[in-house]
Amino acid sequence: MIKVLFVCLGNICRSPMAKYIFKDLIEKNDLENQIIVDSAATSNEEVGNGIYQHAASKLREKGIKFDNHKARQITAQDYEKYDYILAMEDRNISNILRIVKQDSENKIHRILDYSNSPRDISDPWYTGNFETAYNDISEGAMAFLEYLIAEDKIRKSR
Numbered sequence: 001m002i003k004v005l006f007v008c009l010g011n012i013c014r015s016p017m018a019k020y021i022f023k024d025l026i027e028k029n030d031l032e033n034q035i036i037v038d039s040a041a042t043s044n045e046e047v048g049n050g051i052y053q054h055a056a057s058k059l060r061e062k063g064i065k066f067d068n069h070k071a072r073q074i075t076a077q078d079y080e081k082y083d084y085i086l087a088m089e090d091r092n093i094s095n096i097l098r099i100v101k102q103d104s105e106n107k108i109h110r111i112l113d114y115s116n117s118p119r120d121i122s123d124p125w126y127t128g129n130f131e132t133a134y135n136d137i138s139e140g141a142m143a144f145l146e147y148l149i150a151e152d153k154i155r156k157s158r
């Protein structure tokens with residue numbers, strides 16, 4: 001089982017969007033029995049809160065299912081539990097490292113580092129641009145899934 005943790009600053013916009021977008025991709029490719037997905041924050045600012053309403057509306061508009069998310073902060077134990085810790089932007093990586101202390105197993109990357117144009121995903125909490133966040137996250141999720149398949153970490157049955 002491959003375990004993936006998506007991480008952003010607040011865990012109410014980008015990382016829950018990434019979780020549900022990636023889950024949707026996994027379900028469409030019949031890979032639910034090979035991958036598990038969760039999301040977390042680097043800050044404790046929004047802990048306990050649900051997905052932000054504009055992020056939820058964007059997922060609804062795009063036909064992506066989501067359930068009752070509650071924001072949580074990443075812990076040092078998450079580093080042991082997950083195989084891939086995928087950040088939205090560079091700043092998340094420095095903040096993750098402050099909590100997990102090290103990345104000896106090279107698990108921490110930006111989601112768009114798997115794409116053809118590695119870059120940060122801007123925070124829609126500040127930009128207000130949830131369409132761009134959705135498109136960037138979808139691009140990263142697709143690229144990451146292709147990476148897992150190309151590296152033989154998971155196998156597509158059809």
Ligand code: 4NP
Binds near residue numbers: 008012124125
């Ligand atoms: P996110 O956006 O990191 O994409 O969930 C944010 C949401 C809330 C805050 C920061 C970023 N905040 O500081 O409250």
